[in-house]
Amino acid sequence: MLFNSIEFCIFFILVTTVYFIIPHSIRWILLLLASCYFYMVFVPAYILILLVLIIIDYFTGIWIEDTQGPARKTYLIISILSTCLALFIFKYFNFFAANVDSVAKFFGLAYSIPFLQLILPIGLSFHTFQSLSYVIEVYKGRQKTERHFGIYALYVMFYPQLEAGPIERPQNLLHQFYEKHEFESTRVVSGLKLILWGFFKKLVIADRLALYVNAVYNNSSQHNGLTLSLATLFFAFQIYCDFSGYSDIAIGAARVMGFELMINFRRPYFARSVAEFWKRWHISLSTWFRDYLYIPLGGNQVSIPRWYLNLFIVFLVSGFWHGANWTYVIWGALHGSYLVSGLVVDRMNKNVFHFSLPIAWQRFAGYLNMIGVFLLVCFAWIFFRANNLHDAFLIINKIVHFHGPLFVPSLSEFIYSIIGILFLITAESCEEFLPGSSFFEDRRCWVRYAAYSAVILLILLIGVFDGGQFIYFQF
Amino acid sequence: MQAKLFFRNLLSFLLILVLLDFLIGNALRYFYFRIKVGQYAETTYVLNTVDKDLLVFGSSRATHNFSSEIFEREWGPSFYNVGSDGQGVFYHYAVLRSILKKHSPKVIILSMDFLEFDRSREGYDRLSKLLPYYRSHKEIRSIISFKSNFEKFKMFSQIYPFNSMILNIAADSIKMTKQSDRGYIPLDGRWKAPLEKKEFKETAMDKAKIKVYQDFIAQAVHSGAHVFVIVAPYYINFDYANSSTLKLASLIAKSNGAVFIDYSQDSYFLCHPELFDDPYHLNDEGAKIFTKMVISAVKRT
Numbered sequence: 001m002l003f004n005s006i007e008f009c010i011f012f013i014l015v016t017t018v019y020f021i022i023p024h025s026i027r028w029i030l031l032l033l034a035s036c037y038f039y040m041v042f043v044p045a046y047i048l049i050l051l052v053l054i055i056i057d058y059f060t061g062i063w064i065e066d067t068q069g070p071a072r073k074t075y076l077i078i079s080i081l082s083t084c085l086a087l088f089i090f091k092y093f094n095f096f097a098a099n100v101d102s103v104a105k106f107f108g109l110a111y112s113i114p115f116l117q118l119i120l121p122i123g124l125s126f127h128t129f130q131s132l133s134y135v136i137e138v139y140k141g142r143q144k145t146e147r148h149f150g151i152y153a154l155y156v157m158f159y160p161q162l163e164a165g166p167i168e169r170p171q172n173l174l175h176q177f178y179e180k181h182e183f184e185s186t187r188v189v190s191g192l193k194l195i196l197w198g199f200f201k202k203l204v205i206a207d208r209l210a211l212y213v214n215a216v217y218n219n220s221s222q223h224n225g226l227t228l229s230l231a232t233l234f235f236a237f238q239i240y241c242d243f244s245g246y247s248d249i250a251i252g253a254a255r256v257m258g259f260e261l262m263i264n265f266r267r268p269y270f271a272r273s274v275a276e277f278w279k280r281w282h283i284s285l286s287t288w289f290r291d292y293l294y295i296p297l298g299g300n301q302v303s304i305p306r307w308y309l310n311l312f313i314v315f316l317v318s319g320f321w322h323g324a325n326w327t328y329v330i331w332g333a334l335h336g337s338y339l340v341s342g343l344v345v346d347r348m349n350k351n352v353f354h355f356s357l358p359i360a361w362q363r364f365a366g367y368l369n370m371i372g373v374f375l376l377v378c379f380a381w382i383f384f385r386a387n388n389l390h391d392a393f394l395i396i397n398k399i400v401h402f403h404g405p406l407f408v409p410s411l412s413e414f415i416y417s418i419i420g421i422l423f424l425i426t427a428e429s430c431e432e433f434l435p436g437s438s439f440f441e442d443r444r445c446w447v448r449y450a451a452y453s454a455v456i457l458l459i460l461l462i463g464v465f466d467g468g469q470f471i472y473f474q475f
Numbered sequence: 476m477q478a479k480l481f482f483r484n485l486l487s488f489l490l491i492l493v494l495l496d497f498l499i500g501n502a503l504r505y506f507y508f509r510i511k512v513g514q515y516a517e518t519t520y521v522l523n524t525v526d527k528d529l530l531v532f533g534s535s536r537a538t539h540n541f542s543s544e545i546f547e548r549e550w551g552p553s554f555y556n557v558g559s560d561g562q563g564v565f566y567h568y569a570v571l572r573s574i575l576k577k578h579s580p581k582v583i584i585l586s587m588d589f590l591e592f593d594r595s596r597e598g599y600d601r602l603s604k605l606l607p608y609y610r611s612h613k614e615i616r617s618i619i620s621f622k623s624n625f626e627k628f629k630m631f632s633q634i635y636p637f638n639s640m641i642l643n644i645a646a647d648s649i650k651m652t653k654q655s656d657r658g659y660i661p662l663d664g665r666w667k668a669p670l671e672k673k674e675f676k677e678t679a680m681d682k683a684k685i686k687v688y689q690d691f692i693a694q695a696v697h698s699g700a701h702v703f704v705i706v707a708p709y710y711i712n713f714d715y716a717n718s719s720t721l722k723l724a725s726l727i728a729k730s731n732g733a734v735f736i737d738y739s740q741d742s743y744f745l746c747h748p749e750l751f752d753d754p755y756h757l758n759d760e761g762a763k764i765f766t767k768m769v770i771s772a773v774k775r776t
Contacts, residue, residue: 006625185481412642449488453495460496460634461641466600466622 001041003249004202011038012253015159019257024180028150031177031257035159039122046121049086050157056082057131058152061138065145072139079135083128090120095324123163125321127156129288134170136292143170151177158259160250164243166264166284173261181258191255193440193452198248200455203463205420206242209234211413211464213385220391224404228395235385236378237421240268243282269377270432272369274338277377285321289314308343312336322384327392331383338376416462423458500633506644507607507637512654513647514559515607515640521557521658522573522608522615528553529773530574531658532567532691533586535560539756540586540707543659545766550773556658563598564591564684568691569605569615575698576614582773583700585691586707589739592680592688592720599623606636621683661759662752670745671754672712680720688724692731701776702733705769708744708761710754734776738765 001008015034019027040047060079064072088096097113104111134155137143146152155174161167216223216231223231247264254261264284271277278286297310312333319332357365382399386392408414430437439451510516529550531541537558546554557570567585574580602622605615609630619626629635637644695702704724721737728735743764744750750761757765 006623006628183478183481185477188481412639412646415642416639449491452488453492456492457495457499457634460632460638461499462639465629465635465638466596466603 001038003246004199004207007041016253016256020183028154028177031159032150032154032157035154035157035162038159039157039162042122043119049090049121049124050127053083053086053128053131054153054156057135057156058146058149061135061145061152062147064135064138076135076139080132083132087124087128089116090118090124092324093118123165126165126167127162129167129285130161131156133167133288133292134174137170143174146170146174158254160253160259161261164246164250165282166247166250166262167288168261168284173259176259179258184258187258188256191252191257194248194252194255196252196452196455197440198245198250198252199463200459201241201245201248201424203459203465205417205424206238206245207464208413208417208420208462209238209241212409212417213238215409216407217385217391217395218387220386220395220398223398223407225398225401226404227407229399230406232378232382232385232395232399234417234421235381236269236374237424239381239384240265241420241424267428267432269374270370270428271373272366274335274342274373274376277373278335278339285318289318293317308340311339311343315339326389327383327386330389330392331380334380334383338380419462496633500635500637503634503637503641503644504607506648507640510644510647512650513643514604515643515647517655517658518559518604518608521555521570522612525555525557525574526578527555528580529555529582529584530580531556531558531584531586532570533558533584534562534588535756536588536707537584537586538655538658538660539662539752540762540765541584541659541769542661542759542762542766543656545763545770546657549767549770554657556655558586558658559604560660561597561601562604563601564688564691565598565602565618565621566605568687569602569618571691571695572614572618573608573612575694579698580700582703583695584703584705584769584773585695587704587721587724589706589713589718589720590678591724592684594679594681598681598684603638606630606638607640609636618687621687659762661762662756664752664758666710666748666751666753666758668748670710670712670748680723685723685727689727689731692728692733696732701773702728702731703769703773703776704728704733704735706737706739707765708738708741708757710744710748710751712745713740734772736769736772738768 001011011034015030018030022030036047039050057079060075063075067075094115097115101112134143134146134152138145146155151174154177155168155170158168158173213231213235216227217235220228244265251261251263262284264282266280266283268277268280271280294310294314297313298306299310300307302310313336315332315336316329317332319328319330319335322328322331356362379396382395383389383392386395427438439447442448442451507515508519510519529546531537531554535558538556538560541556541558543554543556557574559566559570571583599622602619605612605619606626609616609619609626616627623629692702692704706721721739725735725737738744744757744761747761750757750764752758752761
């Protein structure tokens, strides 16, 4: 079920109302059934894949806790392998087959692996990572096994974050299913505000920008450098609003019922370095990779070249996690390179410059860094959005040879896009530079009401109601 | 107590919202229906007033390919191009139903595309253009419901029917838009690129679109009009001898008593790129030549 649909609004109101009416002891059943329904709206049969993974991880979790010695590791490996196998079959098999085919052709061999005609289950990468974090935490002894099958299943399937995260940790989420959540108006209002802001980002900004971005990127050979540059800039805002909009709705929907999910975005385009960008962008995934890949690889407690390699590997894997396409791998590699280069430059600066700039200059340098980071991130988005590597390089080539008139299919669409972006920048600048100045949080009731009304009316006036699904669903 | 206060505040907020929605929505409605030029004025005229003998239905391949000047000269003044850019068979059927309620044209031409029955969402989503008429035109409600089952609930909002229209309403109100020539919008580009040979890829067909197309033909014929389904020229060398869309469209047209004429691979146009604005649309010069061909075919029948 899509968050940006009337069906979801009805579903959410019904589930939340019933949730607060029924006794606490049976609320988990309601949430589990609701989550199953929510998932089954797409491809009902795929719930079986989820069920198999839940069963495997549920039992391996118990066995890991109940067993001593090397068998614990065996159970951990069984769990990790079965989860990765599901990911491989549904997400990576055809990519693997296509590459084997290409390599065979290169060596003149008539060898090919047949493709699988499977649709990728929505959000597979998200709930598999959430399951993995549970099993790993149990293995590390940082989390007690969840012996209630229903609660464990709910941990994996909790509907607000089932399809595109935030990827939760068992320590944060599992215990919340046991807590009794009373109806608390402050929390409900806070959740509803987040949902409203999420809808604004998705319907007014992301889906509006998608019209231009898709028109340009899907016919990249027919557009010039200026148009492609603008489409890339628009895509930077589109993907941010699409994904952070989803996260806001997910966190808000959970908060209304009393659950606190982890924050996934903190105004990433205000980051002053690529490292800071990754502390603000898709935080639940960045921290997942930090905890379960970067640190096991040795993190920064190794030699400097190895440290850089660790960082690079993490971003390469992160790119591959996003999709089975070389464009994503290059996107990850680019971010890895940015990060490593940043560290190298930082070390050089420390060795060369032994004085600090005046505060005004530091602030100015901070703003310049912000613009620089944004441009680097935009450059990497070209690979993320391009339909294939050929298109990505063509787009870069055209952007470098910047000329020609701007493609504007509809002036009104264009103005709506600009209005949305300006609204976002203003709101996020206020939050970033003047914390607590948000109209949504104003002490005066009429200001808050005016702000809510303005956002709702803008959604009705210029939101895109026929927009597609969220970009991150495909991962 | 806390819940009681919350619901009281929520209710008062919703009341404010309903009031604002009512005021803004009705202001938009007022300005929308006062527009005299542009696409919205065109749609209002087509749904409420048009009473011509010959009507051309279709997408941009109707609005740009059928020249009014030639119709005027060869057929007479009773002609109107009721096509609309980007629209598909749902829209055409809705327009037909509205027109037939008050008037019976003598000749109906439906411009057909080879992807008319394509399973894309666009044809459904673009029905938004008809939302301002949902309340006043009962006959189009069932067609708008193809867009989504919740459309009638969304229509509780007074602003929703005018979603994404505010800037165009403003522009058309101050007459920033060029007026069409009885629905015809001439294009002035001249295509220069060489003829492209494209392999025709058949996509899955949408049963709802096929059914609506069938209903369009049946109702148009039933109204007593001579019905022509015409595929205008492309400047693309398609290999679509096996296009099931065109085969099916032709079969449905013929079995319902309509005439089906396919100019998509007309050899004359394939040799004259200068008659096209782009591979899918003729320019004004091309449209004049093509319209002459169409009128002589209509007169022959």
